[in-house]
Amino acid sequence: MGMHGLGGGGPLHAVWEQRRSRQYLEGGGKPSKETARRVWRVLRPHRTILAFALLLTGLGVVVGLIPPLLVRDIIDRAIARHNLSLLIWLAAGLVAFPAAGALLGVGQNYLNTVIAQGVIHDLRRALYEHGQRLGVDFFTKTPGGEIHSRLVNDLNAVQNVLTRTLSGLFVNALTVVLTLATMFWLNWKLALASALVLPAFALPVMSFGERTYHAITKAQEALSRLTQHLEETLTLSGILVVKSFGTRRREADRFRALSQTVRETQVRQNMVGQWLSLLVQVLSAFGPAVLYGYGGYLVMTGKTPLGTVVAFATYLTRLFNPASSLAGANTSLIGGLALFDRIFHFLDLPVSVPEPEAPRPLPVNSGQPVALAFHHVTFAYPGQAPVLRDLTFEAEAGRLTALVGPSGAGKTTILSLAARFYDPLAGTVSLADVPLTDIADDVFRTQVAVVTQELFLFHASLADNVRYGNPDAPPELVWEAIRAAQLEELVRSLPEGWDTVVGERGYRLSGGEKQRVAIARAILKNPSVLLLDEATSSLDSHAERLIQEALQRLFHGRTVIAIAHRLSTILAADQIIVIDQGQIVDRGRHTELLARGGLYARLYHEQFDPGLNPPAAAISAR
Numbered sequence: 290m291g292m293h294g295l296g297g298g299g300p301l302h303a304v305w306e307q308r309r310s311r312q313y314l315e316g317g318g319k320p321s322k323e324t325a326r327r328v329w330r331v332l333r334p335h336r337t338i339l340a341f342a343l344l345l346t347g348l349g350v351v352v353g354l355i356p357p358l359l360v361r362d363i364i365d366r367a368i369a370r371h372n373l374s375l376l377i378w379l380a381a382g383l384v385a386f387p388a389a390g391a392l393l394g395v396g397q398n399y400l401n402t403v404i405a406q407g408v409i410h411d412l413r414r415a416l417y418e419h420g421q422r423l424g425v426d427f428f429t430k431t432p433g434g435e436i437h438s439r440l441v442n443d444l445n446a447v448q449n450v451l452t453r454t455l456s457g458l459f460v461n462a463l464t465v466v467l468t469l470a471t472m473f474w475l476n477w478k479l480a481l482a483s484a485l486v487l488p489a490f491a492l493p494v495m496s497f498g499e500r501t502y503h504a505i506t507k508a509q510e511a512l513s514r515l516t517q518h519l520e521e522t523l524t525l526s527g528i529l530v531v532k533s534f535g536t537r538r539r540e541a542d543r544f545r546a547l548s549q550t551v552r553e554t555q556v557r558q559n560m561v562g563q564w565l566s567l568l569v570q571v572l573s574a575f576g577p578a579v580l581y582g583y584g585g586y587l588v589m590t591g592k593t594p595l596g597t598v599v600a601f602a603t604y605l606t607r608l609f610n611p612a613s614s615l616a617g618a619n620t621s622l623i624g625g626l627a628l629f630d631r632i633f634h635f636l637d638l639p640v641s642v643p644e645p646e647a648p649r650p651l652p653v654n655s656g657q658p659v660a661l662a663f664h665h666v667t668f669a670y671p672g673q674a675p676v677l678r679d680l681t682f683e684a685e686a687g688r689l690t691a692l693v694g695p696s697g698a699g700k701t702t703i704l705s706l707a708a709r710f711y712d713p714l715a716g717t718v719s720l721a722d723v724p725l726t727d728i729a730d731d732v733f734r735t736q737v738a739v740v741t742q743e744l745f746l747f748h749a750s751l752a753d754n755v756r757y758g759n760p761d762a763p764p765e766l767v768w769e770a771i772r773a774a775q776l777e778e779l780v781r782s783l784p785e786g787w788d789t790v791v792g793e794r795g796y797r798l799s800g801g802e803k804q805r806v807a808i809a810r811a812i813l814k815n816p817s818v819l820l821l822d823e824a825t826s827s828l829d830s831h832a833e834r835l836i837q838e839a840l841q842r843l844f845h846g847r848t849v850i851a852i853a854h855r856l857s858t859i860l861a862a863d864q865i866i867v868i869d870q871g872q873i874v875d876r877g878r879h880t881e882l883l884a885r886g887g888l889y890a891r892l893y894h895e896q897f898d899p900g901l902n903p904p905a906a907a908i909s910a911r
């Protein structure tokens with residue numbers, strides 16, 4: 290059970306997933322009906338407020354239809370019959386109804402914003418949580434700027450799509466329909482004559498829609514390339530590389546080129562819509578011409594009262610605006626759907642390390658050491674040749690297993706599989722004889738701690754960084770971990786003790802200090818299995834001794850798999866596994882392996898030959 294065969298959801302699936310990630314990066318497909326359905330599903334939870342918003346919108350449109358009727362009555366009734374009190378009432382109505390309309394507009398805007406921000410909040414959470422579930426492979430292949438762009442830029446644009454495009458679509462459609470209905474009710478001949486121009490709007494829309502979609506996609510891509518460049522070169526780690534290689538000019542030139550593309554694509558995106566509205570304006574000039582020509586004739590021949598024609602003129606001016614935005618709304622609707630499509634693409638990216646459907650409990654008590662075993666494990670990174678082949682070994686409970694081998698042999702990959710950052714293509718990795726694929730993620734994570742070479746500290750206090758894996762730990766335990774990790778002296782020297790903020794924008798810790806913070810964090814988490822990639826950076830003998838003492842405390846009573854770069858770790862190891870080109874070529878204790886004189890002995894002599902190299906040098910022949 291839990292064996293990863295080569296069929297079904299196996300390796301091909303992983304390669305395919307990778308393709309999908311690429312596709313997503315390249316902008317995805319064209320929005321479809323399915324996209325529209327999903328937008329509705331996103332809106333559904335807000336449907337009560339949505340109903341209210343639509344109600345207010347409808348009322349607003351109806352209220353907006355009344356003033357021209359009042360004008361008609363002023364001319365045809367009040368003035369014609371010299372009725373002064375009717376005139377005053379009607380004039381008052383000309384103030385009251387627009388005022389009421391404006392008030393409704395405020396309520397409508399409020400509700401629209403509430404809905405839009407609600408939807409954005411839901412999507413933001415969904416994107417973030419899905420992003421967390423995605424496999425490590427996604428993050429190794431996807432520039433950080435892409436993810437940032439999806440979560441910030443695209444979501445910002447959603448507000449616009451929802452409040453302007455979607456609700457605008459509704460207002461305009463309703464306005465056009467109700468205005469036309471009123472016009473037909475007033476005088477169907479005049480209405481027919483002035484409405485004849487309307488269908489002409491529909492024709493250019495399709496081709497402009499397509500072009501707008503392309504323009505928007507291009508503009509978004511350009512913007513996200515710019516963001517990515519920004520994130521890579523104008524952040525702490527990036528700027529250090531740029532400065533030290535003196536590539537400031539080159540990066541500035543690249544930035545200028547990218548910015549120029551953003552500028553051009555943005556201009557193009559705006560202009561596509563502009564040409565459309567020019568066309569619409571020219572077409573709309575026909576309306577009044579027809580109305581005043583034909584309407585004037587009807588008044589002259591006494592077939593229609595003057596007030597009706599004036600009311601018509603007002604309706605007509607109100608009709609063409611929504612009608613032209615309606616034509617524009619179609620183009621921005623496609624653009625808006627493309628935006629949602631990109632968001633949905635992200636949400637659809639498959640999770641390469643899925644949670645088990647029926648998780649199995651671990652047959653051990655907490656705190657009890659457990660064994661972690663590889664059983665005929667083969668693994669390849671998506672789309673590449675296998676880097677591990679038919680690997681079988683057991684890291685015995687409570688023992689220290691050291692991985693040793695030349696650079697690129699696959700040691701980090703073994704650790705990644707043990708940490709279930711990836712699943713094997715074939716074979717099983719198991720904890721206490723339960724395949725990792727059958728263990729619930731949160732159960733697994735409480736058992737296992739990973740200490741990597743790339744130490745990342747959050748921008749938070751030192752204590753919070755230590756507490757990260759066990760936020761509820763009482764202060765005594767935090768102190769204990771700090772002491773065990775030989776950090777006490779450091780904490781005493783910090784300006785605000787363990788409340789000193791460290792990390793990217795905080796107090797800078799030295800490499801050795803950072804390693805010990807990572808060790809303290811692991812000690813406090815108290816895992817039964819520790820996966821350690823020992824840092825290769827050479828430290829002076831004092832710092833080295835502190836680390837060794839900290840590690841001894843960390844190793845105690847745990848199952849440890851360590852990529853060993855320290856002589857002390859190798860000597861302490863209960864078993865050393867020698868890896869070469871993705872396979873186990875030898876195993877045993879230090880003295881046995883050394884006596885055999887194989888790859889291990891060679892690596893050992895290269896790295897630890899007494900008198901030639903400092904003891905902290907790397908054994909992995911970097």
Ligand SMILES: Nc1ncnc2c1ncn2[C@@H]1O[C@H](COP(=O)(O)OP(=O)(O)OP(=O)(O)O)[C@@H](O)[C@H]1O
Pocket residue numbers: 429670673676694695696697698699700701702703909
């Ligand atoms: N994310 C990845 N995608 C594709 N290939 C990878 C990835 N990570 C590592 N590899 C490849 O897998 C092989 C094994 O790499 P791995 O990092 O496991 O070796 P290692 O023994 O840890 O080396 P080192 O001691 O230099 O860290 C290498 O050929 C490497 O190029």
